[in-house]
Amino acid sequence: MSEQRVGFAAAAAALIARDLRLALRRSGDTLQPLGFFLVVTALFPLALDPQLSLLRDIAPAALWVGALLSSLLALDLLFREDAQDGTLEQLALCGLPFQGLLLAKTAVHWLLTGLPLVLIAPLAATALGAPYEAMPGILAAVLLGTLALSLIGAVGAGLTMSLKRNGSLLALLVLPLAAPVLIFGARATALAIAGEPLAAPLYLLAAFTVLSATLAPWALAAAVRIGLE
């Protein structure tokens, strides 16, 4: 028997490459979470009376609710498909650290839903008339917030993986957990746009993200293992 083994880093890289490839396979699919986010933010104005001042006030809220929901919609696929076709089982049995591999999958989720938001956030903020100096703050908020959303969402997806119809149960589990992200994120964004200091909500957001980053891997692995039984 060949005793040559692959290292964890190589395996995680292969996993990430595979998931990205699956997402890219259907060309334009990577853009879809972003597209969805744009559509959601486009819906608000439609549903509102065309009073522009109102719109500017709720823009940060719409941005963050849109981010949360687009992240949520993509979550459903995170583990469910892998569980159904048996590849998750293979992942659990490959002898490499399971927590790490699951985090790699979460990273893919962030790459597909979080990163695009980070990239368009400056644009959106400019369109809303945020001052130039506010950019670093907004970027930091969106970066931290989307990371936290992916981590929390992954735990929720793991929990509901073994349940068959999880569409809204997942949402119900994740949304309350994600509420702090939303609150601090929207607050920081609103302050940044208004040109006021945003350190307070930003620190809270950072603290929350660190907290989820420490708790999530463990909870994630435990949840998925139970789902596999």
Add this chain to the structure above:
Amino acid sequence: MSEQRVGFAAAAAALIARDLRLALRRSGDTLQPLGFFLVVTALFPLALDPQLSLLRDIAPAALWVGALLSSLLALDLLFREDAQDGTLEQLALCGLPFQGLLLAKTAVHWLLTGLPLVLIAPLAATALGAPYEAMPGILAAVLLGTLALSLIGAVGAGLTMSLKRNGSLLALLVLPLAAPVLIFGARATALAIAGEPLAAPLYLLAAFTVLSATLAPWALAAAVRIGLE
């Protein structure tokens, strides 16, 4: 061979009963779209600056965006599972009108996502201080709107049924189609809350619902048949 056949009505009833039973099997699952809706509408105030006046202004928009998204979240499961386990094939091959049977499935979706909204709409409207006489208008708007959302959503779900990763493609297909519902619905609700006449958007909404009710069954059956190939 027994030549005794069941009628369409009995078969559709059995289908509806089955789908409702599946939804109820996971206890609390029926409540989930509703719960999701509540969470979404609850998130907005969280993400907003605590200004009540602002809240009241955006309440109709939040209500309708919430309705659309909760309907969307439940859609993913509408045909996909049935397609995967082969029961949809059985449905297509049972010799009864396929359009009708698919409409029965759509009805289940409405019962699980639309009906709860119809039931809580008066409550929510009262809480927002809508005058008593506005109730029939609001009820009509929510009823018509949720029906149209379920019909349009079903077509989207049928189209994406056999594609693998559909989370956001489904959203991308359905949201632009559902935008008119959102526009007219939110407009009617806002007018009703403000105590103004809402006939104009309500008629447009009704017209749109009737239009989708005539187009959807055909589009639905065509889409699902293509997906089954």
Add this chain to the structure above:
Amino acid sequence: MAWVWFHRFGSPPHFYRLATRLTPWFAWPAALLCLAGLIGGLVLAPPDYQQGDGFRIIYVHAPAAWLSLMVYVVMATSAAVGLIWRMTVAYAVSASCAVIGASFTALALATGMLWGRPMWGTYWEWDPRLTSELLLLFLYLGYLGLRNSIDDVGRADRASAVLAIVGVVNVPIIHYSVIWWNSLHQAPSVMKFGRPTMPAAMLVPLLLMLAGFTAYFVALLLIRARGELLRRERNAHWTAEAAGATATG
């Protein structure tokens, strides 16, 4: 008997030859009309008494916006024809429309945004007209996304045809959104019943540009549809002949 022309039109080789012959008849007028329109619009038309020279962007914006809607209607109609009569040619036309339509929509959005900056002091407002035009772009993107997600051409054709037909309800909504809501955006001043409300020196170049854009669209459509047909029918023998003809001629 009356249907014979229809079936002839629907036969891929016939359509291919027809399209090849017709393309120059649209491409050249397109170039000439656009040139005339541009000269008329950018040089001859007087500056607007309110907007100065800024208004001249209308000569790209309005035709692009009109065509974004018209292309959708063409796409949906040919999709319906394809579904009903199972015509490869109609499917090919429909599939070719999507990218063109999406480009016109993007162009209308981009020129509108550029125009909005001097006019409304902002590139973008969540105004009903602008938003619904954005939704139209999403509709095109959804159509393309659906097509791309299905590998089998036949299935992709039929599924995206259903979507195109269902999506056609959005067209009137975009068109009338300015009337139904009190929008920032200009109400129709040309495309409406009765007399247009625009001075002739401005209007004539606009109409020229519109005609030019339309001819350009048809020419582009013919070229793309030919490509689509060749891709679909690569196993049929007429394609070899067509390829040979192009290679030699």
Add this chain to the structure above:
Amino acid sequence: MNELTADNLQLWRGEQHVLRGIGAVVAGGQCLQVTGANGAGKTTLLRALCGLVPLEAGRICWRGRDIAVDAAAFHSELNYLGHDNGLKADLTATENLRYAAALRRPVRAQDIAAAMARTGVAEAAGQLLRHLSAGQRRRVALARLTLTGGSLWVLDEPGSNLDAGGHTLLLELIGTHLQSGGVAVVATHRQLALPAAQLRSLTLQ
């Protein structure tokens, strides 16, 4: 008189010409056994016979009438069992059968119990399908077949995951169906032990 005829069926899947002029005639009381290597096109042929996949060319007739003409009437006599069982994992075996029957013909509770007893899953009747073993699920699908009848059975590897007893049972079920004048089309990798008079064979590729 039941009779299924297929004439010069042509079908592409992607780039692949899967069915190249397949023809067959199966009369009432006969079983067409479709064999062939993996990927030969058995599943594709069976789905085409059901009218699920549109043909490129060719004609399929049931009792002499093209199946595309009155699909509903044809489907009401058809019973298809694919690679997938067509059962919901979150319903019990009994519920699954009750629902399946409701789409086809009125049955009583004891019919359902009898069908399950026949296919050897009587004691699993009240369990969720997801808690049954792979073979038990296949047996519930066989119970559906007997329960909902139909004069044309189209079965795609019905014996997969079945134990030895299950294979015997399957042959009995097909035998009974043929006896009563039914037609069966069965894709299989394992020769069906039916009397030669009842068996037609078609080997793909």
Add this chain to the structure above:
Amino acid sequence: MNELTADNLQLWRGEQHVLRGIGAVVAGGQCLQVTGANGAGKTTLLRALCGLVPLEAGRICWRGRDIAVDAAAFHSELNYLGHDNGLKADLTATENLRYAAALRRPVRAQDIAAAMARTGVAEAAGQLLRHLSAGQRRRVALARLTLTGGSLWVLDEPGSNLDAGGHTLLLELIGTHLQSGGVAVVATHRQLALPAAQLRSLTLQ
């Protein structure tokens, strides 16, 4: 020396006492053939042997060490093939194999091609898995098995959906594996035609 021992395994599933004191010893070069009627508990046993399902009582040892003690080391020698193939429908056969290998050991492109040629799906290499037939998919899963190695193979009805040639191939693959000192545990409904010296049998229920 490779050796798998199971001692007095006890396991409930829901209300059902599925594994009732199962014990077995399989040495290197031997294959344990697990048979039993549908629902006897073969799949459950195999998953327990992999450490996927926690036991009520009993001990499973690999090379004399309890598998629960260092699960990662055990898993790195294990290769499991379940009722599901463990392949992504939206990747091509080659991509699936490349990914699977990346989790276990470095392989070259020609290894992958060779493995597919060995299992008879060479010409399907570039196709999406969802476009392959059921048997072709199973063959790709077998290619994964040969490619990723491991000294303990746990196979759950590996022959399902395979044609006659596929069954012969499967026996060859298992034979080669045993020859090189590996251990195999195979649940099957079809007697494995292996030399008696290599075969241990366990019949459930």
